[in-house]
Amino acid sequence: MAKRLTQREHYDTLINQYDTWMFDCDGVLWRGDHLIDGALEALSILRERGKRIIFVTNNASKSRRSYKGKFDQLGVEARVEEIFGSAYASAVYISSVMKIPKDKKVYVIGMTGIEEELREEGVSFIGGTDPADNTLEPFSLANFTLDPDVSAVLCGLDVQINYTKLSKAFQYLTRNPGCQFLATNEDSTYPSADGLLPGAGAISAPLRFATEREPISIGKPAKTMLDCIQAKIHFDPKRTIMIGDRLNTDILFGHAGGLATLLVMTGITLEADITGPNASAIVPDYVTASIGDLRAVKP
């Protein structure tokens, strides 16, 4: 059962116990364009006590560099090196784990964030924001030339999704021998400022269904994201805690990596999801109402 944190000594003990604090962002530090009350002070307390802070987001629409703009805009102190997004992790996976040869390329379904990260990792790609693919004009196989150098399809959230992109990706996945199928993340929904919309997992769903293939998913809860962080930053999993608002991404991610987990109730997860007859089987180590509760340790 999760331990409920409510008193000053609970938070003091927690802070003493963990050196590395991994934060999900949306639903934990902010919601849409609004900071969670007390989030800035909570981060300050951790930094003052010498904790290492890492931001781990499945949002693949932005590169780390442009995601940093969101932090700046909300007044949250962060360095680009502290930010790990699923677009970045996907690019690192393709260059360092998959070790894609220089003459091969990736067919992208996704937005500028993925393109920027692939470019930074030196990975060639086609598709993405290319105007030729961002069209509702009829797609015809007769006018399509299969590029034999495409050795992976990478699919993330793409609000310009269309039949041309799906059809091209389908061709590569079914006709290019050995073509890998990667997804930045498989979140079913995406929390926009005004409510939930279909997420990255919904964008790759047509390809999963039509090809009968499951992609390698990079973002939370996959361990791939943690491997990517570990390749850049040294941390001891036993002294690391993951803070998030989603059981099936953040908390599962912590469990998969052997990290402690803290659930906050300022985002997706509701009380009914963790207590009562329909409670999830995914149980965090700790629960607190809001990250702002850490302020209790201040005199």
Add this chain to the structure above:
Amino acid sequence: MAKRLTQREHYDTLINQYDTWMFDCDGVLWRGDHLIDGALEALSILRERGKRIIFVTNNASKSRRSYKGKFDQLGVEARVEEIFGSAYASAVYISSVMKIPKDKKVYVIGMTGIEEELREEGVSFIGGTDPADNTLEPFSLANFTLDPDVSAVLCGLDVQINYTKLSKAFQYLTRNPGCQFLATNEDSTYPSADGLLPGAGAISAPLRFATEREPISIGKPAKTMLDCIQAKIHFDPKRTIMIGDRLNTDILFGHAGGLATLLVMTGITLEADITGPNASAIVPDYVTASIGDLRAVKP
């Protein structure tokens, strides 16, 4: 085990045994724009012997009326009343089984075929080919007004699929109480003239994944399609045979309805799918190379 038909007496017996012959079209009578060799003669033989012929297609992009144009163009004799498409069956289901009230409407992801059939059944709808929804402009919930009268989402093959359509359908399915989720069919792929493309099931996949709901699927292999045919035409299932090229739609459809089934090898199914170690668990009653084989009964 399926009975292999090879000799004149096999086909003679088959023709004597069944009064109603239900045909899948693409992959059985034609492929793309090319008639299967001997298909016309086979249909003539059946008509000469007084058999009832029905065409059962999952293609929802065309109404029966415009699908009839395809028959005319290829010189295949057919009456509109003999053609049952999944767009038509969906419209009949909504008007006659779901009995949608006159002041309620359907949000459509699909093409003109669905719109024509809904109109003919007197069902109100929005979405579909409406230019407002056929756009790659960014979708924002802030500019979206939920229509409380939408009591069903109907999803079929739509080559103009985009994030606006998926987002609107997602809102109706998650925010309109009791909103039904219907799919014309769930074929994973669609056989275009130049090769396979993602099918209707791939178009509804994002909604299935994001809403965690399964639609009521109308087309083959669902029994709903057969109920729709039965409401219009009297036939004895025991004296009826379904002829198709797909095990998981046509043959399964026949099984579900208690019909005999004949698999032809001129479409999707390959010899390896029905024999050897990877053979499908779906076994037709009869197999023949091509519908043209029926010509063997001619002197």
